[in-house]
Amino acid sequence: MNGAQRLVEQLVSEGVDTVFALPGVQIMGIFDALYNGRDRIRLIQTRHEQATTYMAYGYAKATGRTGVALVVPGPGALNAAAGLGTAYAASAPVLLISGQIPSGALGKGQGQLHEVDDQLDAFRPITKWNHRVAGAEEIPEVVHEAFHQLKTGRPRPVELEIPIDLVASRSSAKILEPENY
Numbered sequence: 001m002n003g004a005q006r007l008v009e010q011l012v013s014e015g016v017d018t019v020f021a022l023p024g025v026q027i028m029g030i031f032d033a034l035y036n037g038r039d040r041i042r043l044i045q046t047r048h049e050q051a052t053t054y055m056a057y058g059y060a061k062a063t064g065r066t067g068v069a070l071v072v073p074g075p076g077a078l079n080a081a082a083g084l085g086t087a088y089a090a091s092a093p094v095l096l097i098s099g100q101i102p103s104g105a106l107g108k109g110q111g112q113l114h115e116v117d118d119q120l121d122a123f124r125p126i127t128k129w130n131h132r133v134a135g136a137e138e139i140p141e142v143v144h145e146a147f148h149q150l151k152t153g154r155p156r157p158v159e160l161e162i163p164i165d166l167v168a169s170r171s172s173a174k175i176l177e178p179e180n181y
Contacts, residue, residue: 003136004033004167007097009175010143011041016068018042020055024072025113026099029167049076053083053096053157060092066150067094073101073161074114081126087157088126093150094157096123100132103163119161128156136169144176151181 001009007030011019019041023031034043046052049071056067067087071080077098087094098119101112109117116122123130129149133142139162146158 001171002029002167003139003162003169003171004029005036006136006139006171006173006175007143007162008033008037008041010140011068012037013175014066014143014147014178016041016066018044018059019068019070020044020046020052020059021070022046022049022052022072022076024076024099026072026101026164027070027167029164030070030097030099030162049079050082053080053087053094056094056096057083057087057090057092060087060094061090066147067092068097069094070097072099072114073119074116076114077119078116078122081123084123084157084159085126091155092157093155095146095150096157096159098159098161099167100161100163102165103134104165106163123159126157127159128154130159130161132161133163133166136166136171137173139166139171140173140176144178148179151179
């Protein structure tokens with residue numbers, strides 16, 4: 001399986017049944033994997049990135065489950081920050097999955113589409129925990145850790161960044177079983 005397929009499988013393992021998203025080039029591989037898993041995860045497409053996290057926040061508050069949002073990096077992720085800020089202030093469990101430019105281009109200022117230096121730093125004040133995936137093999141483990149953060153202690157949003165090249169990279173990482181909380 002590739003990184004996107006591992007991501008979707010781990011989300012299913014963690015009990016995710018709905019993702020709020022806006023498509024874009026850096027996350028199209030994830031959309032393909034969500035399409036193939038459409039019988040297990042409902043994809044709700046929004047018209048603006050801000051709506052992804054506000055809808056995930058509303059879903060979390062209404063259902064008591066984790067709300068999941070998916071957006072492109074840079075301006076898309078920064079647009080989604082408004083909903084994360086609300087989720088942070090209201091103690092709601094929201095997972096934002098942000099695409100990212102190719103891992104080899106990070107920090108080089110090459111003018112990649114949606115490139116924002118230090119995107120992780122922009123989310124630190126409004127998340128309980130955030131992380132950039134460094135290899136496709138770590139995707140299940142990092143998603144599992146995100147859910148650990150979401151379900152222990154005070155509920156607050158978390159953010160994961162997945163570079164586009166890792167979405168397509170093959171991996172043999174095992175899907176982890178969810179923890180009982």
